[in-house]
Amino acid sequence: MRFDFIGNDTGVFxxxxxxxxDHTVFLEVSNRLFQATEKSIVIxxxxxxxxxxxxxxxxxxxxxxxxxxxxxxxxxxxxxxxxRMFAVTKFESLFNIET
Amino acid sequence: xxxVAWDGVSEQSLAEALARANPHCVEAAIISxxxxxxxxxxxxxxxxxxxAAYRLPIAKAFARTLQARLPLSEDLRERVHTALQExxxxxxxxxxxxxxxxxxxxxxxxxxxxKLIEARLTDLDLALRPIAVDAxxxxxSLSIAVRDSGRGFMRGKRPSSDDPAAVAPxxxxxxxxxxxxxxxxxxxxxxxxxxxxxxxxx
Numbered sequence: 001m002r003f004d005f006i007g008n009d010t011g012v013f014x015x016x017x018x019x020x021x022d023h024t025v026f027l028e029v030s031n032r033l034f035q036a037t038e039k040s041i042v043i044x045x046x047x048x049x050x051x052x053x054x055x056x057x058x059x060x061x062x063x064x065x066x067x068x069x070x071x072x073x074x075x076x077x078x079x080x081x082x083x084r085m086f087a088v089t090k091f092e093s094l095f096n097i098e099t
Numbered sequence: 100x101x102x103v104a105w106d107g108v109s110e111q112s113l114a115e116a117l118a119r120a121n122p123h124c125v126e127a128a129i130i131s132x133x134x135x136x137x138x139x140x141x142x143x144x145x146x147x148x149x150x151a152a153y154r155l156p157i158a159k160a161f162a163r164t165l166q167a168r169l170p171l172s173e174d175l176r177e178r179v180h181t182a183l184q185e186x187x188x189x190x191x192x193x194x195x196x197x198x199x200x201x202x203x204x205x206x207x208x209x210x211x212x213x214k215l216i217e218a219r220l221t222d223l224d225l226a227l228r229p230i231a232v233d234a235x236x237x238x239x240s241l242s243i244a245v246r247d248s249g250r251g252f253m254r255g256k257r258p259s260s261d262d263p264a265a266v267a268p269x270x271x272x273x274x275x276x277x278x279x280x281x282x283x284x285x286x287x288x289x290x291x292x293x294x295x296x297x298x299x300x301x
Contacts, residue, residue: 020188021154023213030206050159052184053273061206081177088280089273 002047003029011042018048018055026058034065041066046077051085063095074098104130107151110160117145117164126151129229142235143168150226152191153216158183161232169236175298178281179243185274186245186294187230192216194247194292195228236300240283244295251291 001022002015009032018026033041043062059075066073076098078086086092102123105116116124122138125146138144145161162180165171171179192198196219220226231246278285282296 017156017159019156019184021156023209027206027210050180052181052188053277054188056273058209061209065206081181084177085181085277088277 001025005032006042006044008038009033009036010038010040011044013044013047015047015049017050018058019050019052020054022055023058026055030058030062030065033062034069034071038071040072040074042074042076044076045082046079048078048082049080051082053089056085056089056091059091060094072096102130105145105147107148110156113155113157113160114163117143117160118167120144120164128227132229138233139235141169141237142233144234145232147230147232148226149191149195149228149230150220152187152230153220157232158187161234165234165236165241169241170300171241172301175241175300179241179298182278182281182296183232183243183245185277186243186296187232189274189294190230190245190247190249194249195230196220196225197249239300241298241300242295243297244293246288246293249292 001018003025004013004015006012012029012033014029033043041062043059063073074096075091078097086097091097101121102125103116103120104127105124106112107126107128113124120143122142123144123146126148128148128151129146143161143164145157147157151157158180161183162171162176165179166176196216198216198219228248230248232243233246234241234243236242275285278294278296283299284297286295287293288295
């Protein structure tokens, strides 16, 4: 998985694949996102090409962490296989998703 | 019937080995244990270790190899890749390592769960447990079976895509719902150690 932070670490672009093997990188990304103090956290998925159920689980954990920290988590622009996985698992009912 | 040995090192070396497989590709660490089976003429077979399945994007390379050998649209390749990824995760974690799903909704519980997995993989008996991936195809369908060496999944516990638990906000338990949604047919073996799924070919 590739990543590129936005602004003052209030958001991040994810690229490549978010799968079972990416837990260490994702943990680093999440820790840095939650160190910022802005109300909204944006994870831009427009460059993410593939996600598996483990990756979906990591996003759900991030959602839980955001709720605990009283922050708003936004998933932006899922496309292709990622958008398909969101539809299959009904993620739109669980997340604030911007197209 | 020849077997191609894969060094188990990288996605690149796997892609190269699969490209040469006709139809068998076996990870070198278990090549002495993997007796070749007679297979259909249109097939691709991979034998790999649990350790390799944990470290490397096996499903991606396997799906790309299939796309090079039969008429898979990009949409169908994506479905194959996704379904195979889910089946391999299940085979590795729940089958061969005997682990329940990650119970946590917390980044640190997730990290500790992976430490548990990595600790288990230091046991060579577990790390070398084989997983078999067998693909066969005709003009009208592609079938893929993934078999692990575990104790077997209880059939009654398999969640369907209609099961509310499959869409619950918990970080695990979606694998079978995803298979049901993406494949034209999914079946579990009686032993619970193998899952087979089928795709119609255009």
